[in-house]
Amino acid sequence: MKPPAFEYYCPETLDEALGLLAQYGAEAKVLAGGQSLMPMLNMRLSHPGVVIDINRLPDLDRVTVEGTSLRVGALVRHAELEHSALAATHCPILPAAERLVAHLAIRQRGTVVGSVVHADPAAELPLVWLTLGGELEVRSTRGSRTIAPEAFYLGYFMTDLSPDELAVAVRFERPAAGHGWAIEEFARRAGDFALCAAAAVVEWDATRGVVQRVRLGLGGVGGAPVRLDEAVAPLVGAVPEAALVREVAHRVGQYLDPPDDLHASRAFRLHLAEVLSERALRAATRRAQAKEVQGA
Amino acid sequence: MVARVWAGAPGLWPRKGGGLSGRGACRFAAQVEYIGQRRTRVEDARLVQGQGRYVSDLAWPGQLVMAVVRSTHAHARIRSIDGSEALRSRGVFGVYTARDLGALNHPMPMGIVDNSFEPALQTPLAADKVRYVGEPVAVVLAEDRYLAEDAVEKVRVEYEPLEPVIDLAEAAMDRVLVHEARGSNVLGGFEHTVGAGEAALANADVVLEEVLRIGRVSGQPMEPRGVVARYDAEQGVLEVYLGTQSAHGAKGHLVAMLGLPPEKVRVVAPDVGGGFGVKMGAYPEDILAAYLALTLGRPVKWAGDRLEEFLATNQEREALHRVKLGVQRDGRIVALVDRFLQDCGAYTPMGSLIAHTTAINLAGAYRVPNLYVSYQLVATNKVPVGPYRGAGRPQGHFIIERMLDRAADRLGLSRIEIRRRNLIPPDAMPYDTGLVLRTGDPIAYDTGNFPEGFEALLAALEPRLEARRQAARRQGRWVGLGVANYVEISAAGGFEGAIVEARPDGTFVVFTGAVAQGQGHRTALAQVVAERLGVPFESVTVVEGDTALIARGVGTFSSRTMVMAGNAASQAAIAMRQELMAAAARELEVAVEDFEWEEGRIGVRGVPASALTVGEVVQRLLRSQDRVRTEAYFSAKGATYGFGSHGVIVEVDPATGGVSLRDYVMVHDGGQVINPLLADGQIIGAAVQGIGTALYEEIRYDPQGQPLNTTYLDYLLPGSAEMPDFELIHQRYAATNNPEGFKGLGEAGIIPSMAVVLSAVEDALATGGVSAFFSATPVTPEAIFEAINQGGASHEAASV
């Protein structure tokens, strides 16, 4: 289990990196944290002719608040977001999600953007990104563009990123202050990819005592994470009583099409989707309501 | 008799009194007591500093690295192999196929003596046909592993795919044959009757029938297998450094395969990173590396990787049992009948060992007056089956324990009560089970108090159950208790030797054929020798795993080493003591009876000035002999029988099927234990492996025989976050078949853990009104989900 031979580049500037990507395109793999790419290389499941190591690019290692979003550069490691005070303040679901990502050593090296771009359907960060909403900042010699998560994930490990493009940052949309959030997942062991994961964000209308806005995302239920806006619509403007939350959660299956695979059957995944949706919605609602009480 | 000891607590072990009084002429004043003492290991200072030397750490100048081209088909004819492009690959020295090996490529010997059937043995490289994904078809030698793997990718093998047979029951029907020449996939069989056998079922009030399936698992030592071979042309000696549990066994295989005289082959097991049964027997890579080193005159190294550990290292367990248990209304066992299919995989490198061991473990710790067992050894297109810790013991106990649960449920008895009513009582000892060891000796449990152990377990666990239940219920979780008993039949057959050599500086070196893979022999055997010699522990060094240092040896498996090597070391030490006392007596011209040996000095009682140090005595002896040595070879008659009992309280999340282990208590009778720190470590480690088999681990194949989980992302080993802290309760009933009273205990912890975990999960489901019976391992969250969905029978039970 050793990597095949490749040409190795370690650009020092973004322009240099983009030039290499333009030159080599699909022949090249971008190496950031490497926690997904390196196993693929060691197992020789991937034979890139060229590896472009972006770890020495400047200015990509920052977490910042920009307008309505939290911006995470392409070299921010999972552990850095896990312990980021800005993330804890503005998108507290992110540190919570990070604690579920693999293990201590993997989180020290793996990057947030790398996980978003790798597009493992059971991974936590694509799920949270989709649930919160936001944009991926993408650069190439052709220019720059942004991609929303809804448009980014195309299927199992497939994305809208072109071979000559580099994702330089991911933006997570900041929910309204005082929102409630939750991420609930079921994995066989600590740190394993979830068989199913649910993320929920609830914004609360304190004056009316009802849900103002709600988002629910599910991972591990198909080729890409799924956001269920229609399924949770009955909660908007409603008092989130337990029965209603349960009813909403029990309907999520209609919107999902999970596969049978080694780790779980379709039926079990649909069941978990319902269970975890209910847990996530309840926990997020509880948090939102608790904050209202706290604020008052 | 029961000492309550929490794992890790020091020094509460009852010590064996008496010792070996009456032996030898001199006064045997044991000034030092080491046997039974908790001691940290002499092995560890090196290992915690990264100074261990494992096979993969070794390198010699001029060394070539071997990598293996493995079959990508489960069943196929090899049409052609083209290594020409690989040969042109950078840094490549050679590409070798079966044709290049010529006469070497004959079937490899079995790892055990087994005349009960005609084995199906693998050749080092597949010549015409491959029978499992992973079977070696060619090897590449290159300058390093990177270059070797480059070349492996360039070897072109053309296959003619054949239909494989993967499912065990289907294989037994012989529609597709793994070995055409045999005419059947059933390679061998066995039957045995105790009492009236199956006929006795007619006397039972109730007969329960079940089909029970045990999943296929992989041993997965953290160090993959590996070998480095080099030929010393000047000495004409082939040296093979091997990650093995049996250096002498491996030497035997090399001698047989290569046709070399035994004195021209040396096998060394350096630090070995775990074994658990899988680092035994003849493996193709060992033979190939040795052969290539011999013929090329250059060192050859193969350091297997994790993928190869999944594709090409023996696996275990998989079996399908059709069982009947007859019981009286009061729960007493009338008869047990078990007909089972044992999956062999594609070859039988370790004979019928696992099936036979399963069969002789069926009675467990209970009176089973009538028993009938038969098995068939069935070939399939999967990785060959060989021993993994327990090697049939967990399977046999799984059957009886599962059936007792079933019977209790049917009779309306508690699962605890039915066990109470069937445990063998102490006054029945020695208790002849009517079963027979492979050696032909009867299986007669010699010592122990099973009810006492079981009650101690219950006393520890039962009081906690209700509080656990209530606390969990508030969170929507269900809690259950499972219990199971076992007898560890170990150290049956063979021998082990020990040489004790006295050095002129007053220290001693012990050589043995045992090979540790983490057990701590260098500490434990030194404790035995230091005590029996009456010298400081620090003055004894143990050297093992080198065929050049002791001519005869067997190795470490089947929980045998402390029984065999421990008693051999004890006897060699006692002989050494006598020799040194006699020598000192001659030197000082006094009668041996007037002597004493204290604090490293041997002298006349009451005349300290007369005393000689041990080193001085050795120096005197070395004036007229080239070394001062004693040796002993010990073979225990029959086996040792260590009772034990496990109980676990589990918590089930009925919404997800998730299982958490809350309280796990183990009772074990290890006889006279040498080092409780190490003994507890063996028991806890084994229990966690058993929990793996119960909840997490299973090797899966698709219908074409492609393995589906060959990484640690897909094959789930138990991790630190999921495992509980275990509590241990010790019994000590010395074994009667060896002078030291030792009992094997290396496999104890794994024996009941499958049964006990499944039982506890069922008990938890019952508190939620779900009546389930799990007939297969592992019990995954999904299996629990399905059991809850169906309100009863699990999917496995339903599909049978």
Added chain:
Amino acid sequence: MTTRQIRLTVNGQERMVEVEPRWLLADVLRERLGLTGTHLGCEHGVCGACTVLLDGRPVRSCLLLAVQADGHAVTTVEGLAQDGALSPVQEGFRQEHGLQCGFCTPGFLITATYLLEQNPRPTREEIREALSGNLCRCTGYQNIVNAVEWAVRQLAERNVSQP
């Protein structure tokens, strides 16, 4: 084949080595620098046996190219003992029988060392969580957790005696 000259600070010593870019840090440590204490157990980042500290943070040396460590500091198991004395974590493993075969041990020692730097008083649960990315097939983990707790006590005593 092109090679690169890289400079690593390994256990405090500066080492220059010429490597092919595809070589894993673990292999360069083991085969080029003679530091075989870092073990390769799975080569896909799960077992944790190859864990080393890169600039003080635990990483899988099987998932890192050696060229990526150019200019960085690497601490391996060989660098844990100071002046011939075992570190508290190493000593804890010895005292509590936290190892059997010893193959996974270097990765556990490195991870536990980092854990105690970050959190000198972890609970048993926190220890188990922090070590969940390291697999051990021998010990069943209990004595490993005991070993880390031994080190915690040792460090606490040191801090009391050396305020």
